[in-house]
Amino acid sequence: MKVGDVPAVPEWLAGHLREDGIEELYPPQAAAVERGVTEGESLVASIPTASGKTLIAELAMLASVARGGTALYIVPLRALASEKQREFEQFEAYGLTVGVSTGNYESDGDWLATCDIVVATSEKVDSLVRNGAGWLDDLACVVADEVHLVDDAHRGPTLEVTLAKLRQLNPSLQTVALSATIGNAAEIADWLDAELVDSDWRPIDLRTGVHYGQALHFDDGDTRELAVRSSERPTAAIARETLDEGGSTLVFVNSRRNAEAAAKRLAGVTGEALTPDEEERLETVAEEIREVSDTETSDDLAACVERGAAFHHAGLARDHRSLVEGAFRDRLIKLVSATPTLAAGVNTPSRRVVVRDWRRYDGTVGGMAPLSVLEVHQMFGRAGRPGLDPYGEALLLANSHDELDELFERYVWADPEAVRSKLAAEPALRTHVLATVASGFAGSREGVLEFLDRTLYAAQTTEPGRLEHVTDNVIDYLVVNDFLERTGDDLTATSLGHTVSRLYLDPMSAAEIVDGLRGASAPTAMGLYHLVCRTPDMYELYLRSGDREEYTMLAYERESEFLGAMPSEFEDGRFEEWLSALKTARMLEDWASEVDEERIAERYGVGPGDVRGKVDTAEWLLGAAERLAGELDMGVAPAVREARVRVQHGVKEELMDLAGVRGVGRKRARRLFDAGVETRADLRAAEKPVVLAALRGRRRTAETVLENAGREDVSMEGVTPDPDAAPAES
Template identity: 30%
Template sequence: MLYFQDLLVGSGVRVEGFMGSYNPPGGFRAVHVAICTIEKANSLINRLLEENNFDNIGCVVVDELHLLGDPHRGYLLELLLTKLKYISKKGLCPPIQIVGMSATLPNLDVLAKWLDATLYKTDFRPIPLIEFIKVNRSIYKATDLTSSESFEPEFAIDNDPGDAIYLCIDTILKGYSVLVFCPTKNWCETLALQIAGEVKRLGCSNTELAVKIRKQLNSEAISDTLQQLKNSPVGLESVLGKCVSFGVAYHHAGLTLDERDIVEGGFRKSVLRVLVATSTLSSGVNLPARRVIIRSPLFNGRMMDILSYKQMVGRAGRMGKDTAGESYLLCTEEQKSQGQKLVTSELPSVESCLGHSDLSNSLKRAVLEVVASGLISSYEEVQCYTNCTLLAVYEDSEKISQAVQKCVKYLTTKGFIELKNETEISVSSLAEACLSASMTPDQGLALLAELDKARKCFVLDSDLHAVYQVTPFSVSNQWSLDWMKAFSMWEALPKNVQKIGQLVGVDERFLIKAMRGTMNFQADNQVQNIAVHKRFFTALALQDLINEIPLNKVAGKYGGN
């Protein structure tokens, strides 16, 4: 967004971002170029469907098209593109051009056929990329895993497994920037602190090495970056401040949008020379560096997938600044064979995420959105719409037809739609509410049950019950609860607050089982219980913020960032 705003400044073209809960003044109608997350883009398309107002959309550009195969967000992107494809096919709007881009799509021909698109493909990379695997003190080229070179650091650094810190400082000394990918937020912050500590130790001595390090860091520009962070709404976080002071920063979902913008800007301008990040930075954020280091091939307790790896190493090499890019995958001796397999693997074909698990379950939202928006009003049109999905390219038409029947039956039974004359479809207020709120049918039913419960008994002696009712599922579902901490907090709550928790479904026995790890969190009968408890503790955190408790204290109290 910032790039396009700078590019088009003074042209009269207004560029704005739509992300999270943020909508720019004037909304979608007031902008010429809208930069959106997948979720926001789908919500905007739904709104335009309701208003039957596609006249002003000329082009939809989808960057990172391979996210169609993402198990968490891929189905939303597929629904968005399917809706555009369907309305174009039916002639319900002027032609809308769809441009899809990706550097990691193996089955391009299938996707081009699905979108009825012209295919452009190139293997050209303006900056050559050299991939390495580093196993202890041996370095292998990804193109030749049979031979290795010995790695000997030119200066010693204590407590530096994999030589990650040395590789970062070596990059600084050569006048370049480096991206380091770590599996978790805590790992990012810890490693960033260690790198900053070594830069301080080495740079504060009276050696020739210290002079070289100090020469590479722009103290005045670093001071400006620190001041920007101090002036941000949440102020300067202490750990981030210690890192930035020495040209190092971290980047993960725990940072606010303002902090991310400042950190990203500092890295682009080479004020910050080392950026330690989680894997989310590898997709969608344009922050290339001369060197990319992947701290471990294990992410979330298992070997990372080839798509994530390609996205990460693809950040190596900056156009116009570097003549080459290089990546290092750091492995232990035990991880060597897995690492070698990773760098030589082929990208898997991107397939429809609507086909995961039970087809009728995954199609619920797909059908609900187009019916509630008025785009479709008959059973035959539902069949036609589902034939426009990427799923229809892969699955047997009979199987899809059976799944649609199950899906329509479910939506009818739950009161979302009504079938007239066995073919004509009318929608209920519940369906329209789900569409407006960008909710799945299951979430809509859960929220309706919560509201029905609240109508019978609503607690007014504090804001908590009201805050709970308006806490979005999209926020609480992202919350990773520490069940031990949650139980301790629950015990310390006043009786009147515990009463609100019990009213919404918080169960002390559930908390005890979750704390002891004696529960199957994946079981269907526990999913709703987990959602209620997450939502309650999210509401507690939001109430603290409403009561003007500083953000850093709330983050520390609830184990957030």
């Protein structure tokens, strides 16, 4: 089907696509159009990675916007929201408006009502529904990206419930669900009353196989020799061979540490193959990487990049990730070693993909567990850049002949699994049942069950009583903890319940926080950090071997600060959790005491991205605690506020005011303070040479900071830094 033949889309689209080199729809795209995706039909598209799912979504959204509606695109990860936003912004040239909504759970996002296309995570959409965002009633089209993630125990239930709610709000809503190839796409289509395109077509040939010994064994029975030098590992040999052919390699490993180690090792291979021009351009990228943050990870990454290799994992800062992805797409970086996060969504095709580790640590089994076929096929799917490579090649690595056979059986020839709803778990239902009642989707036990009947779980379950049983437990919990009120058959949310639902807290977190705050009179920051770290909304740091002793000691030393009773050492599981929370809380305390980010990362064995992640979560939870304290008229709200502001900016109490000025931040605030500029008001009155010196002579920065502090005359022209106020070199 030619792009000009697609019905119901805006007239300009065909020309726009042609400009991008797209003349003709890919067969699955054409099938989607034939099933009516541009005419308001709901559709499930289950097609391989990199086979053009995004365009299907775009066709559906543009057609519904052309009919006067709003379209919503739900992404599974925040990191993908900005990528999709950038992609859709190409339509702004034709008068469309694109908005993205990810952070700040508690807001109704009124401004989004003016957008034609909104990009948001499922958590954010769920929260918009809870906050009664009116524009959601007028939604014409919703796209769920990576819908196979309903299978994910952690995030799946939210996506599932959110889709059910949106469809209840507007029964004629068009639902377009995009999925990797899965075993039960027809079942998903049934659940969503949608048409189905289920295809394994790919725009570029994919050969899959397994490396063993000196040979690559392919799915079509072919084998090819691979020259492995002595003392060389197979991945290095594969990368070298790919480089010789002018291609790039993407290596999937099972942990961040392994990703970093592999990149460092393989940089030896890529480094040999660079041209002087590439070296120069890579040097620039490395510089940009170093500028993002002043940490060991940043230095390590830059050092790899200078030699044409990089690692990529969720512990990296967002800017690091996008620099790496960009340079890899530009074929400047020749090899990336990544944890599986990269497979899900980020568009980084590569000539070759090596799935080096097919097992990874799984906390629920307490050991190594094999990856799913679905995951491995998604990684495979990143192989081959249409138009650039003759074909893509994806390989697993075997250490023995038996493993060679096993990998063929398990992954190469296997079909992907069916996805299964994970909704019937108590933590998922706890939050969703409360929200369902609080935002008016149900007003009784029967109503709740009726609502849940629209979920995938209900469509799939073979255990009819189970959902009902868990729902009853959850309702009891919510009533006992004062989030719901039961009168006869009726259920209503209490004022506390409404607040908790709008704050997007797990009710169990809210209960823990309320309990902790009730007993407190003058809580310390540590006490509050520990309290929020104990809630199920915070992922605690792991206790490593040797940690138990250290944190047990700390627990006794600071026992008086904790809010709520410390479990006894003999309650093994609970005590252990208390200590994990303590470790996490001490990390926050370090951060709020201006300890260097790099030192924190080192001390706790995490990446800088993780420090920020915990800080963000703590800020959000403390904000929620502040609201709950206010709501329940507890006198501790100011103490909570102080703990929150300190964690937000990563500063001691004395810097809270200064660090709140936009553009200042923890390091600059400290330098200003040490130079005698101690508050926002001081900034307005301070001698310019002093401010300039404290800001290391950066004129533009100084001007911005003064402006943000509300000063009128901000020009730094002709000002020289006062040498007495210059910060000591750290």
